[in-house]
Every structure is written in C-alpha cells, then in structure tokens.
Amino acid sequence: MAQTRLSVVVTRRLPAPVEARMAELFDARLRGDDAPMTRDEMAEALQEADVLVPTIRDRIDAGLLAGAGPRLKLIASYSAGVDHVDLAAARARGVLVSNTPGVLTEDTADMTMALILAVTRRIPEGLAMMQEGRWEGWSPTAMLGGRIAGRELAILGMGRIGQAVARRARAFGMRIGYHNRRRLRPEIEAELGARWWESLDQMVAQADVLSINCPHTPSTYHLINARRLKLMKPHAVVVNTSRGEVVDENALTRGLRAGEIAGAGLDVYENRAEINPRLRRMPNVVLLPHMGSATVEGRIEMGERVIVNIRAFQDGLCPPDLVVPGQG
Incomplete structure (x- = not known):
C-alpha cells in the first residue's frame, strides 16, 4: 500500500518552484495570498498538520502549541532564526523544529x-x-x-x-x-x-x-x-x-x-x-524593508532546505537542520 502523504501546511506564499515541489511530494496546503495567518488560522493549521512550515513573522507561542493536534510532529521553519517559535513548549510536546541555516x-x-x-x-x-x-x-x-x-x-x-x-x-x-x-x-x-x-x-x-x-x-x-x-x-x-x-x-x-x-x-x-x-x-x-535575504536564489534555497528537512522526517531520519531534539 502506498505511504500516506504528510499533511504540510505552509503559512505564506513561497517561490513558485518551491510550492510546486511541495505539492508534488506532500499533501501540501499552500497559501492563496501573501497575508500572514491570523492567530485563529494558525491554531487551525496546528490542529490539522503533520508538518507546519512557518516564516519568521509567524509567532508560535506556548498557547498555540498547547492547542496543537496530535498529528503535529515537525515545525520546518522557512527561516534561519527560530526566535519566533517557543522552543521549550515545542520540546515539551515532542515537536521537532528545524530551520534553514547558512543559506542566506x-x-x-x-x-x-x-x-x-x-x-x-x-x-x-x-x-x-x-x-x-x-x-x-x-x-x-x-x-x-x-x-x-x-x-x-x-x-x-x-x-x-x-x-x-x-x-x-x-x-x-x-x-x-x-x-x-x-x-x-x-x-x-x-x-x-x-x-x-x-x-x-x-x-x-x-x-x-x-x-x-x-x-x-x-x-x-x-x-x-x-x-x-x-x-x-x-x-x-x-x-x-x-x-x-x-x-x-x-x-x-x-x-x-x-x-x-x-x-x-x-x-x-x-x-x-x-x-x-x-x-x-x-x-x-x-x-530597508528586511530585504537582506531577498534574492531569488536565496529564497529558493531556503525552500529546498525546508523540503530536505521534511523528507528526512518522513523517512524516519533526523532532519539535518534540527533545532529542538525529539523526546524518545
């Protein structure tokens, strides 16, 4: 029987090649516009996703994580920094967190x-x-x-x-x-x-x-x-x-x-x-409007790193850019 595809929720619009690859590999819910998710939308995403792909502007605090569904196992952040995620709360719930270091x-x-x-x-x-x-x-x-x-x-x-x-x-x-x-x-x-x-x-x-x-x-x-x-x-x-x-x-x-x-x-x-x-x-x-990383090449490479982390998790391996270790 074919392996069930991971449910991956993406919080913002990403470069078209990245979105196309995600849709090919996963059951990806992509963002229709580039507006940030509201808190209610984020709570809903955390309820239904196996993997959440947020950006640096998405605040994922302990309150949101407390309401996350049992399926959520990985936050594969489309960012180098992870200060927008409550890492301690993620660790307590056994949720892995990965990022995209070095790309930018x-x-x-x-x-x-x-x-x-x-x-x-x-x-x-x-x-x-x-x-x-x-x-x-x-x-x-x-x-x-x-x-x-x-x-x-x-x-x-x-x-x-x-x-x-x-x-x-x-x-x-x-x-x-x-x-x-x-x-x-x-x-x-x-x-x-x-x-x-x-x-x-x-x-x-x-x-x-x-x-x-x-x-x-x-x-x-x-x-x-x-x-x-x-x-x-x-x-x-x-x-x-x-x-x-x-x-x-x-x-x-x-x-x-x-x-x-x-x-x-x-x-x-x-x-x-x-x-x-x-x-x-x-x-x-x-x-400047936070455009230090704003190159086509850099943003596509970020997406590729996110995909690598999700695929490693899907295959039962440790995501290479793991920030929060899972709890056995």
Whole structure:
C-alpha cells in the first residue's frame, strides 16, 4: 500500500518552484495570498498538520502549541532564526523544529556592505536629490561622505554571516575587529585579518562602523543599549542586518538626533514592521524593508532546505537542520 502523504501546511506564499515541489511530494496546503495567518488560522493549521512550515513573522507561542493536534510532529521553519517559535513548549510536546541555516549567509553579507556604503557615502541622499530635481551640478564640497578604507569595522557576532562580512570588508581595506561568545581559531582570525575584542565596551568605543550580526537571544536583547551607544565615536555608524531586538531602537534614535552617532543602516527593527517614525525623517539613516535575504536564489534555497528537512522526517531520519531534539 502506498505511504500516506504528510499533511504540510505552509503559512505564506513561497517561490513558485518551491510550492510546486511541495505539492508534488506532500499533501501540501499552500497559501492563496501573501497575508500572514491570523492567530485563529494558525491554531487551525496546528490542529490539522503533520508538518507546519512557518516564516519568521509567524509567532508560535506556548498557547498555540498547547492547542496543537496530535498529528503535529515537525515545525520546518522557512527561516534561519527560530526566535519566533517557543522552543521549550515545542520540546515539551515532542515537536521537532528545524530551520534553514547558512543559506542566506552571502546575501545578508552583501546587504551589510551595501548599507555600510549607503550610509557612509550618503547614497540615498544623493538619489533623493536626483529624483527630486534638486541637483544643480558638481561642487567640490557637495555631498561629502567618508572613505571606508582604513576604518575600523567592529563585528558583533562572528558566525557565518559575520565572517562573510569580514571577508568583504577586508577587500575594501577596512580593519576588522570582532566580539563573539567564543574566540575564533587562530587560523580563521589570520585568514580574516580579524582582532578579537574580549570586551564589547572597548570594541564599540574603537569602532568606526559597528555591524550587528548576532542572533536575538535573551542574552543579546538590547546588547547595544544607551550606555554602549554613548561609548561610540561621534562619526561612527551602526548597521544592523541581524535582529532588531539586539539594539535599543529608542536609544539609537536619541543618539542619532543628538549627533552622538553619525548614521545608521537598518534592515531589521525592534518592533518588526512598527518602525520609530523619527527614524524615517533622518537623512543620515538608511532604512530597508528586511530585504537582506531577498534574492531569488536565496529564497529558493531556503525552500529546498525546508523540503530536505521534511523528507528526512518522513523517512524516519533526523532532519539535518534540527533545532529542538525529539523526546524518545
């Protein structure tokens, strides 16, 4: 007898090749539009699915998991981060959680460098000037930005993405420092030309550009707070392509308005899509709509990793990107 196909519920629209493959392999319930599921819709999905495929915007908390049906055995998240899932509640119910690590490393590192250049070279200001017809011709002192070669790039979080940022920045002639929970091996430091700072305070005080590339955990929440922001040089720039919660956004806004920090490039925000309106009005702030991973190649690879995790589970194997171990 043919094996019963897994019931897989997908919470958002995914790239067409990914959806086609899921429909081929599983009993897939795909999203008709790209609107996030309501809480009631999510509760219904958890009741009927063997596998749920959520995204980073889907909050799957203990309350939702408490109402999950007995069939739910895997949450195969279409995301690198998993802070949107209550991992302890999932573990308690024997639900596996997988993610898609490493897929978006190069794309996010590219966007980090793009933001560094955009802020230091005032690219959005120049673009707005041209689009609004305000440019009156070249001038020796107009639109002066800063050269990044020779500047100190401080990387907070030296995992895959942090190291990819370091490689790019080194090619631009930047000096690399980093702070991490664990120091890298000497050969990796040598390859990256990176100096380890045991003290985060000392690192941010020396930074010309601070790049945030660490995950959001209880220990990293507001790691860049008002006190640390005040340690930074007045000409320093903050770039965040990781998680908005790592930065105290109100403190950052105050520092920018007071001229204590020269600029910021942000692709993520503390309150998700609820962006501090004062940030929108600052010419020295570049805001992007969480598009660091937004490449066709990257999003398809994410879907392929999700499928690999589901198929491994279906075959009775451990999903290769398991986050929460199952309970025997």
